[in-house]
Amino acid sequence: MNLVKKILLYEIHNTIRSKWVILYTFFFFLVGYALFTFSGDVSKSYISLMNIIIIVIPLVSIIFGSIYFYYSREFIEMMLSQPIDRKSLFLGIYLGTAIPLSAGFALGFSLPFVLFGKVSEQIEGFILLLLIGILLTFIFIALSFLISVKQDDKSKGLGLAILIWLILAVVYDGFILLIIYNFQDYPLEKAMIVLTTLNPIDLGRILFLMKFDIAALMGYTGAVFQRFFGSSLGMIISFICLLLWIIVPFFLSSRFFRKKDF
Amino acid sequence: MITVKNLVKNFGKNSVIKNIDLTIDEGKVTAIVGPNGSGKTTLIKTILGLVRSTDGIIEVDGRPVNDNYLYRNKIGYMPQIARYPENLTGNEIISLIKSIRDSNEYADKEILSSFKLEREMEKPFKNLSGGTKQKISALIAFAFNAKIIILDEPTAGLDPISSSYFKDLVLKQKEQKKTIILTSHLMNEVQELSDEIVFLLEGEIKFKGTIQSLLEDKKETKLERAIADLMSQNTK
Numbered sequence: 001m002n003l004v005k006k007i008l009l010y011e012i013h014n015t016i017r018s019k020w021v022i023l024y025t026f027f028f029f030l031v032g033y034a035l036f037t038f039s040g041d042v043s044k045s046y047i048s049l050m051n052i053i054i055i056v057i058p059l060v061s062i063i064f065g066s067i068y069f070y071y072s073r074e075f076i077e078m079m080l081s082q083p084i085d086r087k088s089l090f091l092g093i094y095l096g097t098a099i100p101l102s103a104g105f106a107l108g109f110s111l112p113f114v115l116f117g118k119v120s121e122q123i124e125g126f127i128l129l130l131l132i133g134i135l136l137t138f139i140f141i142a143l144s145f146l147i148s149v150k151q152d153d154k155s156k157g158l159g160l161a162i163l164i165w166l167i168l169a170v171v172y173d174g175f176i177l178l179i180i181y182n183f184q185d186y187p188l189e190k191a192m193i194v195l196t197t198l199n200p201i202d203l204g205r206i207l208f209l210m211k212f213d214i215a216a217l218m219g220y221t222g223a224v225f226q227r228f229f230g231s232s233l234g235m236i237i238s239f240i241c242l243l244l245w246i247i248v249p250f251f252l253s254s255r256f257f258r259k260k261d262f
Numbered sequence: 263m264i265t266v267k268n269l270v271k272n273f274g275k276n277s278v279i280k281n282i283d284l285t286i287d288e289g290k291v292t293a294i295v296g297p298n299g300s301g302k303t304t305l306i307k308t309i310l311g312l313v314r315s316t317d318g319i320i321e322v323d324g325r326p327v328n329d330n331y332l333y334r335n336k337i338g339y340m341p342q343i344a345r346y347p348e349n350l351t352g353n354e355i356i357s358l359i360k361s362i363r364d365s366n367e368y369a370d371k372e373i374l375s376s377f378k379l380e381r382e383m384e385k386p387f388k389n390l391s392g393g394t395k396q397k398i399s400a401l402i403a404f405a406f407n408a409k410i411i412i413l414d415e416p417t418a419g420l421d422p423i424s425s426s427y428f429k430d431l432v433l434k435q436k437e438q439k440k441t442i443i444l445t446s447h448l449m450n451e452v453q454e455l456s457d458e459i460v461f462l463l464e465g466e467i468k469f470k471g472t473i474q475s476l477l478e479d480k481k482e483t484k485l486e487r488a489i490a491d492l493m494s495q496n497t498k
Binding site: 003006007010011013014015017018071072073074075077078080081082083084085086259260261262 | 310
């Protein structure tokens, strides 16, 4: 664990100084600032913020993660020639990428709330959005590492990263609609629930919407989730699924990393 | 001492190292030479554990390396290409490595001043030239007083002055009875520095012995000629 901590500290040092993270923080600050300036209604701002978070965070995390991993390749090689085990190095690099990016988001996102004194208004919504943003960062960085460990070709890897984001953020909803349309005569609830857990972006959306009992407003899967589990159980299940979305890709990529040739 | 027994490495269907047996003696400079793609870097990286062998055993000081990463405390390595996290400085990387290696022996003054690195160590890597990064790699390989030093085409990016100092450094390490493994395409460099030579071709060892014995064998005075001879003989 000590080794992980050492690597982690250096990675954080390196990532925090990158322009990407600063820009990213500033972006969330600007969005929040603009929303609160132009609209006084906190609930409406929450929905807008949620929509931005579940699109932007996965995109930035998966691209940043891939670029960062490919760029670190020679550094990883050098570190592996030192007395260090691969497991610790991988965990150190993963946390060293995910923590600064999450922190950048958390800072940029929270500042407008503090400035406008909106934290105490619907504090649960604030915490929930913060949590979803951080979970999505960890998930999509784990996915990007999985891609980068398996695919040595940088351009193919980056292409794949964008493709995965596109599928999960955009195409997936269309795919679900297509299924609903084609199989409308069948009971689809259970299939829908399974399909939803297969998409972390949908899970993030549902986790948030359940809290506000407006799941039905935001698509079919939300309504099904609500009906099937009720609000609190639905939230717990979607939260657990989100955690699994971090754990599974991380352990898979860590396994591949341990066997990889550098 | 490093012992390699029946080493095989395949990348998919491509067999890069074909059943190599090799002993690298203590206190000597062993040069691994061969044309591009002959498996030199793969062999070195397998010894370091960067590449996983398909089959075979590697022992450092009589102990199989397998997954026991601590043996790398004994090794200093300088890779072919040097790249570091661009926002960190040389000093930060050195202190990271210091904290990972259990060695308290760290001596950098002479290397820093001879390579004129003192001021460069404060700058982030993104502001450093390729040659300067290469010098920092040399610093990392040499400064920890490792018993075994592995150098993969070390002088490729260095200017003549640095390259000449680098060679002095290698010779000094040799006097201290370090085990040094070197790959290079520069035959005069190999001739100047090494005691033993291992000639690799398509993943197989075609020659192993002292430079003197190779030169006598091929009736040449220049190593370059002798190696060329060896190559054409084996590709016929």
